[in-house]
Each structure stands twice: as C-alpha cells, then as structure tokens.
Amino acid sequence: MDVVVFSKNQVDVVQQELDETKTLSLLHVSYVVKQWAGPWWKGACLRPVISKTVLNQITMQLKSGQITALLGNSGSGKTSLLDVISCRSSGSVTGKVYYNNHEVTKAIIQDHASYVMQADRLLPNLTVRETLLYTARLKLPGNTSYSDIKNKVQTVIMEMGLKNVADSRVGGQIIRGISGGERRRVTIAIQLLQNPDIVLLDEPTSGLDSHTARHLVKSLADMAHNGKIVLLTIHQPSSDIFNLLDQVAILTSGELTFCGGTNELVPYFSKLGYPCPHYMNPLDYYVDLSSIDRRDPNLEKTTTERQQHFIRSFIASDINVEAVQTATEDTLQPSKRRQLLSSKRIFGPSKVRVFYTILSRMNVNLFRDRKDYFSRIFLLPLFMVFILVFLGHLGLKQASIQDRIGLIYQSATVPPFMGILNAVALFPVQRNLFYRECRDGLYSIPTFLVAYTIHIFPFLVLSTIIFSSATYWVTGLYPTAERFGLYTAAIFFLQLWGETLTVLFLGVFLDPNLANSTTALIQAAAVVISSGLLKNVATLVKPLEWLSWGFIHKYSGEILVANEFQDLEFSCESFVSACIPNGTIYLDLYFPGSPDHMKRNFAALGSYCVATLIFAMVAFKIRGIRNLY
Numbered sequence: 286m287d288v289v290v291f292s293k294n295q296v297d298v299v300q301q302e303l304d305e306t307k308t309l310s311l312l313h314v315s316y317v318v319k320q321w322a323g324p325w326w327k328g329a330c331l332r333p334v335i336s337k338t339v340l341n342q343i344t345m346q347l348k349s350g351q352i353t354a355l356l357g358n359s360g361s362g363k364t365s366l367l368d369v370i371s372c373r374s375s376g377s378v379t380g381k382v383y384y385n386n387h388e389v390t391k392a393i394i395q396d397h398a399s400y401v402m403q404a405d406r407l408l409p410n411l412t413v414r415e416t417l418l419y420t421a422r423l424k425l426p427g428n429t430s431y432s433d434i435k436n437k438v439q440t441v442i443m444e445m446g447l448k449n450v451a452d453s454r455v456g457g458q459i460i461r462g463i464s465g466g467e468r469r470r471v472t473i474a475i476q477l478l479q480n481p482d483i484v485l486l487d488e489p490t491s492g493l494d495s496h497t498a499r500h501l502v503k504s505l506a507d508m509a510h511n512g513k514i515v516l517l518t519i520h521q522p523s524s525d526i527f528n529l530l531d532q533v534a535i536l537t538s539g540e541l542t543f544c545g546g547t548n549e550l551v552p553y554f555s556k557l558g559y560p561c562p563h564y565m566n567p568l569d570y571y572v573d574l575s576s577i578d579r580r581d582p583n584l585e586k587t588t589t590e591r592q593q594h595f596i597r598s599f600i601a602s603d604i605n606v607e608a609v610q611t612a613t614e615d616t617l618q619p620s621k622r623r624q625l626l627s628s629k630r631i632f633g634p635s636k637v638r639v640f641y642t643i644l645s646r647m648n649v650n651l652f653r654d655r656k657d658y659f660s661r662i663f664l665l666p667l668f669m670v671f672i673l674v675f676l677g678h679l680g681l682k683q684a685s686i687q688d689r690i691g692l693i694y695q696s697a698t699v700p701p702f703m704g705i706l707n708a709v710a711l712f713p714v715q716r717n718l719f720y721r722e723c724r725d726g727l728y729s730i731p732t733f734l735v736a737y738t739i740h741i742f743p744f745l746v747l748s749t750i751i752f753s754s755a756t757y758w759v760t761g762l763y764p765t766a767e768r769f770g771l772y773t774a775a776i777f778f779l780q781l782w783g784e785t786l787t788v789l790f791l792g793v794f795l796d797p798n799l800a801n802s803t804t805a806l807i808q809a810a811a812v813v814i815s816s817g818l819l820k821n822v823a824t825l826v827k828p829l830e831w832l833s834w835g836f837i838h839k840y841s842g843e844i845l846v847a848n849e850f851q852d853l854e855f856s857c858e859s860f861v862s863a864c865i866p867n868g869t870i871y872l873d874l875y876f877p878g879s880p881d882h883m884k885r886n887f888a889a890l891g892s893y894c895v896a897t898l899i900f901a902m903v904a905f906k907i908r909g910i911r912n913l914y
C-alpha cells in the first residue's frame with residue numbers, strides 16, 4: 286500500500302481551509318403551521334384548528350463556495366425553508382439549523398445572513414446609488430467613513446452589473462424607472478452591502494427574461510465561489526442555469542426527493558429507473574416527476590406513489606445518509622469555530638446616524654416626486670377654495686352665526702381627512718420598506734414612526750398656514766393675530782392627528798383601503814358625537830355624552846368655537862325677533878365654560894397626537910413585522 290506523506294505546511298493549509306469553510310447544516314428540520322378551518326363567522330371557538338406539515342425531516346448541508354438551488358413545484362415549501370433558516374417562520378419548527386457549529390438564532394442570522402425576498406421593496410424616487418448609499422449608512426459599522434461607504438456602494442454596483450443605471454431613478458408601479466431585472470439586482474445589492482456569509486434568495490429570477498436570469502445566477506455563482514453560502518429558490522431554471530449551480534435540492538410536499546451535487550442528479554435518478562431524456566432540462570424533468578398531478582384521480586394516484594417512492598429512496602440513499610452524518614457531526618461538535626461568529630454589527634451605526642439617515646431618505650424621496658410634494662402642501666389649501674367660494678365674507682349679521690358654525694365644522698373635519706388621504710397615499714411605501722429593514726435588524730418601530738412624523742411636520746405647518754391664512758382673513762373671522770394663531774394651531778393638530786391615526790391603522794391592516802375606511806369612519810363618527818357642532822353635547826344621551834370626552838373633536842370644537850365667538854359683537858337686524866348680540870351669549874348657551882378651557886383643550890390636542898403615535902407603535906408591535914414576500 287502506498288503511503289502518502291504530507292508536509293506540515295500542507296497539513297496546515299488543509300486545516301486552515303477546513304476552518305475557513307463555513308457550513309450551514311439542517312438536520313431533520315420539520316415545520317408545522319396551524320390554520321383555522323371553516324368560515325370565519327363561526328368564530329375562534331367553533332372553528333377547528335388544523336395542523337399542516339409544511340416541511341418534513343429536511344436534512345441538508347450547504348458549504349461556502351457553493352451555490353445551491355432549491356427547486357420544487359408551487360407550494361412545495363421552498364419559501365418556508367428559507368423562512369425557517371432565517372428565523373422568520375411563524376409556525377413550530379423542530380430539528381436543528383446550525384451555522385458553523387452554532388445553533389442559528391435571529392442575532393446570528395442578522396449578523397451573517399441576508400435574505401432577498403421575492404418582492405422588491407424600494408423607494409421609487411431615489412436613484413440606485415442613493416438607495417444603496419442610504420442602506421449602507423444604516424448597515425455598515427459606525428466608524429465607516431463616508432468615502433469608504435461610497436467605495437463599498439461602488440463595489441456592489443459593479444458586482445451586480447448596475448453601473449449603467451447607477452444614477453437612474455428606481456421607479457415603481459406608477460413612475461417608470463429601471464427595469465424589473467435591474468430592480469431585482471438592486472434588491473440583491475442591498476443585501477450584499479454587509480458582505481454576508483450566507484445569501485438566501487427567494488425567486489431572484491422571477492419575472493426576468495432567460496438572458497437576464499442567467500446573468501443574475503452567474504453573478505450569484507461568482508459570489509458563492511468567492512466564499513459565500515448561496516441558497517436560492519428558483520422556478521423553471523434554464524439548462525444554462527443548471528450548469529452554473531453546484532448543488533440542487535428538490536422539494537415536493539415539504540420533503541426532499543434529492544439534495545446533492547448537480548453532477549449527481551442525473552445518475553441518481555437514472556439508478557432509480559428514471560434517466561433524463563435527451564434534450565430535456567434535468568431540473569425541469571425531475572421537478573416534474575417529483576410532483577403530484579391532480580388533474581384526474583388515476584394520475585394523482587400514480588404520481589403520488591411515484592413521489593412517495595422518490596422520498597423513501599432518497600431517505601435511504603447514500604447521499605442522504607452521508608448528509609445526515611455530516612450534519613449530525615456539525616451540530617454535535619463543540620464550538621471550535623466560535624471566533625468566526627464575531628458580530629459584524631457590534632459596532633453598528635449610532636442611533637443618531639440611523640435616525641438622520643431614515644429622515645433624510647424620507648425627505649429626499651418626498652421632494653423628488655412633484656405629485657407627492659404638492660399633495661402634502663396643497664391638498665388642504667385646495668379645499669379652502671371651495672369654502673371661500675361658498676361662504677365668502679361672513680360679516681356680523683345674525684345669519685353669520687349659522688355660517689360661522691358651518692365654517693368651524695368644516696375646519697374641524699377637513700384637516701384630519703386631508704391627513705388621512707396623505708397617509709394612505711404616501712405611508713404604505715415607507716411602511717413596506719420598514720418591514721424589510723426592521724426584519725434585517727436595522728432599526729426599530731419607534732425610530733421609524735418618529736422619523737416619519739418629523740418628516741411630515743414642515744409640510745403640515747406649511748399647508749396649515751396657507752389654509753388658515755386665506756380662510757381666516759377672507760371669511761373675516763375674529764380679527765386679531767392671537768386668535769388667528771390659535772385657529773392655525775388647532776388646524777395643525779387636527780391634521781397631524783388625522784395622519785397619525787391613519788398610520789396607526791396602517792399598522793393594524795396591511796390593506797391601505799381598509800385602513801382608509803376605518804380611519805374615515807372613526808373620524809366622521811367622532812366629529813358627529815363630540816364636536817357639539819351638529820348637536821349640543823349636553824343634550825346627548827348620557828352614554829354618548831361620556832363617549833364624547835374620548836374624542837379629539839370635543840376639545841378642538843370647543844377651541845374653535847370659543848376662539849371665534851368670545852366677545853364677538855353681532856348686529857341685530859330689525860326683522861329678527863330673537864337676537865344674539867354677542868358671541869359670549871352664544872357660548873354660554875351651547876359651549877358653556879369653553880373660553881376658560883383653552884389651555885386644557887390645547888393640551889388635549891397635543892396629547893391626542895402623541896398618544897395616537899404611541900398607540901401606532903403598539904399596533905405595529907402587536908401585529909408584528911410582516912413578511913411581505
């Protein structure tokens with residue numbers, strides 16, 4: 286027997302390579318979700334809970350330097366497997382997921398892995414470079430200088446082939462920007478900024494033409510060969526793509542029918558009696574063979590039997606036995622490579638830098654779109670035109686009391702509605718980006734919501750001043766600067782409250798339409814019950830009177846009416862039998878004590894805005910960070 290003798294140097298090199306190879310091991314991973322069965326109106330108690338096994342006993346090992354594709358028909362569990370690896374699953378997970386001998390936790394994933402989801406969540410008005418620069422400022426360590434950040438961004442732009450579109454706008458559903466393929470690349474580039482060890486990608490090639498898809502997978506393969514673990518899910522890969530892959534895993538109904546090197550795929554299935562026909566793409570062919578065809582009962586029976594045969598055969602196969610063995614070793618070994626898991630974000634950006642980055646990104650995104658910008662500034666003032674045309678100058682006759690109440694009613698209801706409209710149109714895109722970045726551990730709910738509120742402040746102030754300046758002086762409300770200031774302040778708070786309330790419901794409901802109708806309903810009901818402008822609050826039935834204290838309009842109504850009517854002299858025309866000569870008398874009749882409550886009422890308006898913002902944070906917290914695929 287020949288004995289090969291290695292020099293100490295050679296042994297050291299092999300040992301070093303072994304140490305530097307990073308491994309992601311899954312051992313007997315199962316994932317079960319619970320679902321309510323039956324119609325929703327039966328209620329939680331009457332609807333049985335059904336457990337669904339999404340993944341069953343998955344064992345696989347991924348190594349750095351390899352690109353692995355996860356294939357399977359729709360619903361086979363590909364996305365769920367990525368969710369489990371990245372600790373984003375919502376059901377119960379059993380089995381082990383280990384990275385370099387460490388059980389995978391959320392913190393490890395945030396430090397070492399990047400997850401590129403199916404949908405691109407990007408701000409439409411930023412350029413590709415700006416998108417990457419802002420994200421880099423959120424991701425890279427706090428001591429990274431601006432020139433290093435720029436260099437890193439440039440490297441990633443080159444790596445993902447985005448050089449030609451680096452300074453083009455990203456675009457979105459309405460604004461035309463870069464192409465779908467380029468947008469996918471930007472999403473991937475974002476995840477590469479942190480130089481992750483593990484890159485998980487859910488359908489990175491969906492919606493791309495075959496040429497672009499091949500280029501993208503080639504970039505990912507290059508990235509893997511430079512020492513990363515790359516795992517992607519993919520539908521119908523072309524044979525060109527097949528040649529770029531190192532490893533493939535085929536999932537069917539949550540179980541593996543194959544997981545091994547691409548060169549082992551055809552021989553393995555050939556041994557089972559299923560050689561790949563000439564001119565067929567092996568991936569397509571074997572995914573197809575592994576799936577159940579439910580078009581008719583006979584087909585379903587045969588394909589189910591074949592699927593079960595594949596699953597059983599793979600469990601018993603040498604490839605799987607070896608994978609189980611190595612994965613077991615990986616998950617049992619003492620953590621000899623603990624030093625490899627030092628946190629990359631331990632010196633992450635400071636809170637101030639994160640806050641400033643989010644804030645300036647929101648501002649730039651808003652300034653870039655004329656439509657959004659004008660909507661924020663002019664939506665409320667535009668409404669003023671209707672008021673002015675309809676009411677004109679009010680004067681001080683007895684009939685003007687009625688007109689004043691009408692104007693005050695509009696002043697109390699319209700600003701919150703404008704807040705609702707602006708939030709519904711402009712908040713969801715920010716929220717969806719936040720969901721992704723919060724999942725990546727970049728910043729928290731309070732940081733995001735406070736930054737959002739601050740970025741709308743100047744616009745609220747400006748639109749309120751334009752609105753109130755014209756409305757107040759043209760209609761001829763109580764002519765002092767102080768009263769004008771109080772009127773403007775009340776309008777500001779009402780608009781702010783309308784927007785924060787909508788933000789709250791956009792945290793509760795994903796669907797902006799649902800948030801819109803809920804907020805509008807609450808606002809409309811609140812003004813009817815509590816403003817005192819439609820019905821005197823003192824004449825309401827007791828429960829409604831108590832309820833009126835719970836709405837902001839109780840306080841804003843009192844402010845607006847007292848601000849206008851106190852000490853205002855009216856003329857008494859000879860044909861009017863019952864005359865109110867002074868606004869104070871009107872207040873004594875319908876809003877008693879309101880002039881004395883100004884401070885309390887303004888404190889209430891401010892508190893409502895702050896409290897609604899805090900409730901919005903709670904709503905986001907309770908509803909959790911959604912997985913928007």
Ligand SMILES: Nc1ncnc2c1ncn2[C@@H]1O[C@H](COP(=O)(O)OP(=O)(O)OP(=O)(O)O)[C@@H](O)[C@H]1O
Binds near residue numbers: 337359364375
């Ligand atoms: N949280 C959940 N609640 C209920 N069912 C779930 C949940 N997560 C996954 N499933 C179910 O598990 C199955 C696998 O879903 P998954 O999204 O992982 O499939 P997929 O292979 O990625 O499909 P596609 O290729 O169509 O994206 C589906 O039938 C899905 O409905």
